[in-house]
Amino acid sequence: MLLPKTHTLYLAPFQGITTQVFREIFTRHFPGTDKLFTAFFTGINNEKSLRSRRKELEKTSHNGVPVIPQILSKDAGEILLFGKLCHNMGFSEINWNLGCPFPRVARKMRGSGLLPYPEKIMEILETVFPSLPIKLSVKCRLGYHNADEIMALLPVFNKFPLSEIIVHARLGEQMYKGNVDTDTFRKVLQQSMHEMVYNGDIFSPADFEDITQQFPQLNYWMIGRGLLADPFLPGQLKGIPIPEPPLGVIRKYVDDLYYTYRKAFNDSLRTINVMKEFWSYLSLSFDRPERVFGKIKKCTSFDAYEDAVNFALNNYTWQGNGGKKIK
Numbered sequence: 001m002l003l004p005k006t007h008t009l010y011l012a013p014f015q016g017i018t019t020q021v022f023r024e025i026f027t028r029h030f031p032g033t034d035k036l037f038t039a040f041f042t043g044i045n046n047e048k049s050l051r052s053r054r055k056e057l058e059k060t061s062h063n064g065v066p067v068i069p070q071i072l073s074k075d076a077g078e079i080l081l082f083g084k085l086c087h088n089m090g091f092s093e094i095n096w097n098l099g100c101p102f103p104r105v106a107r108k109m110r111g112s113g114l115l116p117y118p119e120k121i122m123e124i125l126e127t128v129f130p131s132l133p134i135k136l137s138v139k140c141r142l143g144y145h146n147a148d149e150i151m152a153l154l155p156v157f158n159k160f161p162l163s164e165i166i167v168h169a170r171l172g173e174q175m176y177k178g179n180v181d182t183d184t185f186r187k188v189l190q191q192s193m194h195e196m197v198y199n200g201d202i203f204s205p206a207d208f209e210d211i212t213q214q215f216p217q218l219n220y221w222m223i224g225r226g227l228l229a230d231p232f233l234p235g236q237l238k239g240i241p242i243p244e245p246p247l248g249v250i251r252k253y254v255d256d257l258y259y260t261y262r263k264a265f266n267d268s269l270r271t272i273n274v275m276k277e278f279w280s281y282l283s284l285s286f287d288r289p290e291r292v293f294g295k296i297k298k299c300t301s302f303d304a305y306e307d308a309v310n311f312a313l314n315n316y317t318w319q320g321n322g323g324k325k326i327k
């Protein structure tokens, strides 16, 4: 009998959410994730510029799951410096963000704003690779304006020993709207000589089944919003049963996250803002998401937050995301 195929699952980076605290607590409570990414670093001109975010790079793995630091840059020197610093801290790979869609980033030819310029990307990779002491992977979209851009870029990527290419199968201009373009992703797979990772709109086991059937040759998948909404998802995709009752685990998870942030932020109310961002996704797995999030969103004190969370956990039912499209 053939053994079921084992899939490798990555947690997508989210600025402001998938922090070092989150990565530690998430992997403590939920099985199934094989790789973690930091949100992007930028403005790395010297070792000192890491100072305020050095904590983000304190651990090269969380509960046995490796961390890949990510850089957003169009400057070969900056990528090299970041690679060297990460290498010295014990990391084995860095990831180059060519996917960020935000206009203030893209307008400056960074993130997905660099995708229409394959010659510039070539120049950067030519400068970086000879001196880089660490593996380099890329996370990109299909293009900024149109999907021809990735097709022009693949011959460039093919010239360099990138460790893998993660593709969020949308255009930069789309931001997070509209559908993923699996037809173009199929063409990308045919043209690329690298290990490829699919990313985009995997929200449920049914979505995963659908995408793995479309791409049976792929082994690597990155999941973002689906996993923030339903942290049981990676385990489920690997056949690990959801513990009963699920809300027992969710309660421990959200409490652990909340108290660890309070400690990390010296009891500052910043904790509430981070938890609100986090609950904007997690609430989607309850039977009444708008009620759950509505109450938490209004909180301005620790007492109010704790009451709102207790109310949600005592009065609403955990359903899992169940395939709803997340915006």
Ligand SMILES: Cc1cc2nc3c(=O)[nH]c(=O)nc-3n(C[C@H](O)[C@H](O)[C@H](O)COP(=O)(O)O)c2cc1C
Residues within 6 Å of the ligand: 012, 013, 014, 015, 038, 039, 040, 070, 097, 099, 100, 139, 168, 176, 199, 200, 201, 202, 222, 223, 224, 225, 226
């Ligand atoms: C609020 C927010 C912050 C994000 N921050 C980053 C980031 O720092 N680096 C990155 O490569 N992608 C970032 N992303 C993109 C996600 O990693 C992921 O590619 C995207 O959500 C698509 O995957 P999904 O459909 O599984 O959510 C961010 C997305 C959102 C919505």
